[in-house]
Amino acid sequence: xxxxxxxxxxxxxxxxxxxxxxxxxxxxxxxxxxxxxxxxxxxxxxxxxxxxxxxxxxxxxxxxxxxxxxxxxxxxxxxxxxxxxxxxxxxxxxxxxxxxxxxxxxxxxxxxxxxxxxxxxxxxxxxxxxxxxxxxxxxxxxxxxxxxxxxxxxxxxxxxxxxxxxxxxxxxxxxxxxxxxxxxxxxxxxxxxxxxxxxxxxxxxxxxxxxxxxxxxxxxxxxxxxxxxxxxxxxxxxxxxxxxxxxxxxxxxxxxxxxxxxxxxxxxxxxxxxxxxxxxxxxxxxxxxxxxxxxxxxxxxxxxxxxxxxxxxxxxxxxxxxxxxxxxxxxxxxxxxxxxxxxxxxxxxxxxxxxxxxxxxxxxxxxxxxxxxxxxxxxxx
Amino acid sequence: xxxxxxxxxxxxxxxxxxxxxxxxxxxxxxxxxxxxxxxxxxxxxxxxxxxxxxxxxxxxxxxxxxxxxxxxxxxxxxxxxxxxxxxxxxxxxxxxxxxxxxxxxxxxxxxxxxxxxxxxxxxxxxxxxxxxxxxxxxxxxxxxxxxxxxxxxxxxxxxxxxxxxxxxxxxxxxxxxxxxxxxxxxxxxxxxxxxxxxxxxxxxxxxxxxxxxxxxxxxxxxxxxxxxxxxxxxxxxxxxxxxxxxxxxxxxxxxxxxxxxxxxxxxxxxxxxxxxxxxxxxxxxxxxxxxxxxxxxxxxxxxxxxxxxxxxxxxxxxxxxxxxxxxxxxxxxxxxxxxxxxxxxxxxxxxxxxxxxxxxxxxxxxxxxxxxxxxxxxxxxxxxxxxxxxxxxxxxxxxxxxxxxxxxxxxxxxxxxxxxxxxxxxxxxxxxxxxxxxxxxxxxxxxx
Ligand SMILES: Cc1cc2nc3c(=O)[nH]c(=O)nc-3n(C[C@H](O)[C@H](O)[C@H](O)COP(=O)(O)OP(=O)(O)OC[C@H]3O[C@@H](n4cnc5c(N)ncnc54)[C@H](O)[C@@H]3O)c2cc1C
Ligand SMILES: Cc1cc2nc3c(=O)[nH]c(=O)nc-3n(C[C@H](O)[C@H](O)[C@H](O)COP(=O)(O)OP(=O)(O)OC[C@H]3O[C@@H](n4cnc5c(N)ncnc54)[C@H](O)[C@@H]3O)c2cc1C
Numbered sequence: 001x002x003x004x005x006x007x008x009x010x011x012x013x014x015x016x017x018x019x020x021x022x023x024x025x026x027x028x029x030x031x032x033x034x035x036x037x038x039x040x041x042x043x044x045x046x047x048x049x050x051x052x053x054x055x056x057x058x059x060x061x062x063x064x065x066x067x068x069x070x071x072x073x074x075x076x077x078x079x080x081x082x083x084x085x086x087x088x089x090x091x092x093x094x095x096x097x098x099x100x101x102x103x104x105x106x107x108x109x110x111x112x113x114x115x116x117x118x119x120x121x122x123x124x125x126x127x128x129x130x131x132x133x134x135x136x137x138x139x140x141x142x143x144x145x146x147x148x149x150x151x152x153x154x155x156x157x158x159x160x161x162x163x164x165x166x167x168x169x170x171x172x173x174x175x176x177x178x179x180x181x182x183x184x185x186x187x188x189x190x191x192x193x194x195x196x197x198x199x200x201x202x203x204x205x206x207x208x209x210x211x212x213x214x215x216x217x218x219x220x221x222x223x224x225x226x227x228x229x230x231x232x233x234x235x236x237x238x239x240x241x242x243x244x245x246x247x248x249x250x251x252x253x254x255x256x257x258x259x260x261x262x263x264x265x266x267x268x269x270x271x272x273x274x275x276x277x278x279x280x281x282x283x284x285x286x287x288x289x290x291x292x293x294x295x296x297x298x299x300x301x302x303x304x305x306x307x308x309x310x311x312x313x314x315x316x317x318x319x320x321x322x323x324x325x326x327x328x329x330x331x332x333x334x335x336x337x338x339x340x341x342x343x344x345x346x347x348x349x350x351x352x353x354x355x356x357x358x359x360x361x362x363x364x365x366x367x368x369x370x371x372x373x374x375x376x377x378x379x380x381x
Numbered sequence: 382x383x384x385x386x387x388x389x390x391x392x393x394x395x396x397x398x399x400x401x402x403x404x405x406x407x408x409x410x411x412x413x414x415x416x417x418x419x420x421x422x423x424x425x426x427x428x429x430x431x432x433x434x435x436x437x438x439x440x441x442x443x444x445x446x447x448x449x450x451x452x453x454x455x456x457x458x459x460x461x462x463x464x465x466x467x468x469x470x471x472x473x474x475x476x477x478x479x480x481x482x483x484x485x486x487x488x489x490x491x492x493x494x495x496x497x498x499x500x501x502x503x504x505x506x507x508x509x510x511x512x513x514x515x516x517x518x519x520x521x522x523x524x525x526x527x528x529x530x531x532x533x534x535x536x537x538x539x540x541x542x543x544x545x546x547x548x549x550x551x552x553x554x555x556x557x558x559x560x561x562x563x564x565x566x567x568x569x570x571x572x573x574x575x576x577x578x579x580x581x582x583x584x585x586x587x588x589x590x591x592x593x594x595x596x597x598x599x600x601x602x603x604x605x606x607x608x609x610x611x612x613x614x615x616x617x618x619x620x621x622x623x624x625x626x627x628x629x630x631x632x633x634x635x636x637x638x639x640x641x642x643x644x645x646x647x648x649x650x651x652x653x654x655x656x657x658x659x660x661x662x663x664x665x666x667x668x669x670x671x672x673x674x675x676x677x678x679x680x681x682x683x684x685x686x687x688x689x690x691x692x693x694x695x696x697x698x699x700x701x702x703x704x705x706x707x708x709x710x711x712x713x714x715x716x717x718x719x720x721x722x723x724x725x726x727x728x729x730x731x732x733x734x735x736x737x738x739x740x741x742x743x744x745x746x747x748x749x750x751x752x753x754x755x756x757x758x759x760x761x762x763x764x765x766x767x768x769x770x771x772x773x774x775x776x777x778x779x780x781x782x783x784x785x786x787x788x789x790x791x792x793x794x795x796x797x798x799x800x801x802x803x804x805x806x807x808x809x810x811x812x813x814x815x816x817x818x819x820x821x822x823x824x825x826x827x828x829x
Contacts, residue, residue, distance in 0.1 A: 035768075036766065036767045036768050036770060036771035037765050037766075037767070037771060038771065038774065039770065039771060043770075043774050149771075149774040149775055150764070150775060153760075153764035153765055153766075153775055154764070156765055157763065157764060157765060160765070166765065168767050169767065169802075227780075229782050229820065230781075230782075266750065266777055266780075282650075283457065283458075283459065283650070284457075284816070285457070286455055286457070286466055286473075286826075289826060290826055290827060293823045293826040293827040294827040296823060297823050297824070297827050303823045304822065304823055304824040305822055305823075305824060306822060306823055307782075307820040307821065307822050308817065308820060308821055308822070308823065308826060309781075309782055309784065309817070309820045310780070310784060310815070310816070310817055311816045311817050312816065313816075
């Protein structure tokens with residue numbers, strides 16, 4: 001039987017990063033996915049690496065470390081994945097919005113986020129097509145962007161060069177355990193044995209936990225993105241409304257939208273995103289698209305005649321408390337969860353992988369990881 | 382009210398039969414007038430007799446209303462009701478109905494080959510639309526190539542309008558017809574049509590050559606098409622040794638049959654099937670009803686079958702949607718006969734897999750995003766793509782303005798040939814899905 005030190009289930013952004021870190025730690029690693037690489041949520045989102053949308057706390061610390069790690073990774077991996085220091089711009093119009101944004105950015109600044117407050121003139125100098133009616137904004141130079149599909153492909157390419165194995169089209173059907181310790185997986189392409197399994201299956205992570213006799217409350221939160229036809233540069237940064245931050249933090253199941261606008265290297269502009277809890281539903285209401293386009297126009301009136309050629313959607317993997325789940329399962333030994341990153345899994349992937357690699361190899365983590373522990377759901381069992 | 386989407390042969394026949402069965406009908410058509418691909422025209426005088434008769438019957442029926450220049454960009458189905466989002470006068474409007482007939486037709490199937498992105502290379506459909514719709518002859522010296530019965534009428538039409546036809550190349554050899562001769566004979570009108578084309582070919586001194594294909598388009602100094610390279614090809618479309626020659630021309634019209642326009646059907650979520658030749662179409666029952674109650678489909682989107690079959694299917698769909706229980710047996714017999722003919726026809730004009738051998742490393746596969754063959758191959762060998770979707774995500778092929786309508790199928794074929802990973806029906810069908818059926822501006826979307 002095929003045997004390795006670690007099996008990673010899931011070849012998305014989280015799985016790919018864990019794979020590279022673990023093989024660099026000297027372990028033999030096999031990545032298994034039921035489909036092709038980066039076929040899950042990773043291919044259905046945007047590629048933002050954000051610090052601007054996070055409140056001071058454990059997630060912001062993870063994000064700050066992860067952003068650094070992305071640039072280190074780009075040097076290590078070598079191959080191109082369109083990593084760019086794009087810079088984020090949060091804008092506000094109402095008095096309330098402006099004062100909230102001022103408070104928020106001041107607090108972020110104390111936690112190590114670089115912020116620049118911009119008045120009307122400065123704002124329109126760095127983002128000339130922004131609506132003239134918007135008086136105030138905060139610029140976050142650390143916010144960055146990459147192409148997630150290329151990112152996964154380049155990282156896994158490096159991983160394979162280091163001797164790692166990637167098995168695609170192999171669905172994990174069951175997890176083998178012995179005295180509450182994992183011993184391997186049974187897949188549609190045969191059995192693989194290992195004493196360590198990393199559960200990097202995103203929104204489907206609950207199913208894997210279930211297979212091992214444990215439990216993980218991960219559910220999907222759907223998001224839509226509009227894609228324009230290639231357009232001469234109207235949008236220079238990643239621009240969004242202060243409301244977005246409130247939406248991200250909200251626990252509501254109802255539809256929420258607030259436009260997050262960014263150009264990509266291919267010339268298209270991406271307009272994200274909505275948040276709603278509708279399971280894995282693929283039917284949708286055009287109201288979602290309409291609201292996004294109205295909000296986009298409120299920020300950039302110059303988009304009026306630009307064509308939307310495509311829309312797509314994906315499912316963010318979220319935990320009830322909206323924090324990632326990183327660490328060993330509370331019941332099953334050797335089962336390591338790396339999921340629940342919701343709308344930030346691209347940005348948070350390298351730091352997540354560092355934590356997983358440190359924990360599996362028994363090393364100290366550089367930060368306090370207890371807020372991410374799967375044990376916080378142990379009482380659900 | 383019954384809503385019919387598409388004013389081609391299928392849509393017109395559907396609207397008319399439903400109206401005659403006392404139902405109220407609304408026809409929604411993206412173009413400025415009825416006729417579809419087949420009866421594309423600038424005014425009724427330019428139509429043949431059948432076309433003129435059908436168009437005026439539909440136009441004058443008191444039970445039928447029309448929305449022209451109205452493009453449906455998205456459709457949804459919930460609880461037995463279809464909602465259509467129609468772009469009209471710069472605004473998106475909603476229409477809802479419990480009886481929907483889809484007759485959205487097909488577009489030309491293209492294959493990539495070296496030089497196909499040079500100005501002057503077009504599809505026969507485009508050449509024909511220019512001619513029928515605007516009276517424009519696409520070029521002075523035209524080469525027509527590809528496969529399928531449609532090449533003949535296009536050549537004759539262009540010759541009649543004064544173009545010089547520099548060559549007419551059908552990639553399948555004519556011998557292919559023999560196994561299906563019987564079917565053709567049972568379709569007397571088709572046979573007559575075929576014979577009349579033979580006469581016209583003679584009259585305009587058009588030399589039809591079977592078993593030849595245009596394998597490269599060549600650019601002149603000004604960047605425009607100057608000539609094409611033609612080769613004799615075998616059954617699989619492999620180039621035969623020492624058979625190549627060059628022909629000068631300013632337009633190449635090349636097409637490989639048709640691909641059904643499934644965008645709206647896909648939005649609604651009707652069941653699709655993948656045929657043995659790899660093409661995808663809508664599944665319907667004998668009454669043209671799809672897997673969704675109250676949603677009917679007729680014409681090319683149920684499988685490529687030509688204008689006559691499209692009309693018969695339309696008539697059946699219209700009657701069923703109108704709730705007419707006394708559907709005449711005649712229609713079903715007619716449909717069966719025409720469908721048999723259509724199958725025989727498509728069997729006579731298959732697309733061999735070795736067109737892929739005509740490609741070079743630098744040949745562009747996706748024109749919108751300018752993705753070359755070598756980039757597609759690298760996404761597989763270098764970046765680990767294992768199927769059409771992952772190769773698309775890594776190269777952006779099919780993610781441009783046409784949303785893969787032009788290159789999607791060829792791209793998937795190329796990826797399959799390189800990975801050996803043959804897509805199952807479900808993933809081929811998924812690959813063809815598009816949540817937005819046609820582009821819409823922010824203003825149009827927001828302002829509705
Ligand atoms: C609209 C939208 C916008 C987003 N924008 C951003 C953004 O700008 N920045 C950001 O950082 N994040 C963003 N995200 C979130 C981000 O995409 C996700 O957090 C991230 O992709 C999760 O990666 P993952 O590897 O955990 O999951 P996935 O990419 O879903 O990978 C899980 C993999 O597990 C495999 N799998 C599942 N079950 C099995 C099984 N039984 N056997 C084998 N394999 C299995 C799946 O096939 C899949 O490939 C966005 C998400 C959405 C939906
Ligand atoms: C160039 C060309 C030449 C042909 N020559 C022959 C021939 O000689 N003999 C023969 O038998 N067959 C021929 N055919 C095939 C013939 O045209 C088709 O079989 C026939 O037109 C099919 O009818 P239909 O109603 O299914 O589709 P179409 O005629 O294609 O009609 C579909 C209509 O739907 C409309 N539509 C599509 N999507 C939308 C939307 N989202 N919103 C609103 N409206 C929409 C389109 O504008 C179009 O008018 C030819 C086809 C082409 C392209």
